Amino acid sequence: MIKSIITVETKKGTHILSKKCKEIQETKLDKIKEIIKDLMDTANSCKNPRAIGLAASQIGYPVRVFIIRWGSDWLALVNPKVVSRSEATRPYVETCLSRPGMAGIKTKRHKIIVLEYFDVIRKQMITRKFSSLDAVVVQHEMDHLEGVLV
Numbered sequence: 001m002i003k004s005i006i007t008v009e010t011k012k013g014t015h016i017l018s019k020k021c022k023e024i025q026e027t028k029l030d031k032i033k034e035i036i037k038d039l040m041d042t043a044n045s046c047k048n049p050r051a052i053g054l055a056a057s058q059i060g061y062p063v064r065v066f067i068i069r070w071g072s073d074w075l076a077l078v079n080p081k082v083v084s085r086s087e088a089t090r091p092y093v094e095t096c097l098s099r100p101g102m103a104g105i106k107t108k109r110h111k112i113i114v115l116e117y118f119d120v121i122r123k124q125m126i127t128r129k130f131s132s133l134d135a136v137v138v139q140h141e142m143d144h145l146e147g148v149l150v
């Protein structure tokens with residue numbers, strides 16, 4: 001289902017975007033799949049700007065799940081944890097769908113990051129290395145899980 005994206009302008013009590021998200025039980029597969037489907041539907045509906053990543057908290061679920069664009073599809077990461085990251089960093093200019101209309105914000109990101117996460121298709125934890133733009137996007141989404149916006 002396409003959800004509306006929560007932004008810094010959304011009025012709603014204690015703001016979900018600034019809260020640390022909780023792990024979701026990996027046995028709750030149906031719930032996890034529903035969240036991922038909503039993330040993909042919502043991200044696919046974003047045309048201007050196009051979405052390259054979306055965290056569950058941005059559509060109202062305060063759990064540690066996000067998707068990133070992966071070729072012509074999406075990759076879903078559930079309960080991701082950092083395994084390692086390169087010391088080398090790169091500057092980047094990022095925008096966020098939860099900060100509509102804001103100019104790009106300068107960030108510094110690790111060039112390479114290795115994450116361990118639960119994969120809903122294989123139904124197991126997997127480890128994956130991210131580099132170039134993918135590394136930037138996963139670090140941006142990992143920040144969302146901590147309640148941090150660029």
Ligand SMILES: [Zn+2]
Pocket residue numbers: 095096097098140144
């Ligand atoms: Zn964002």
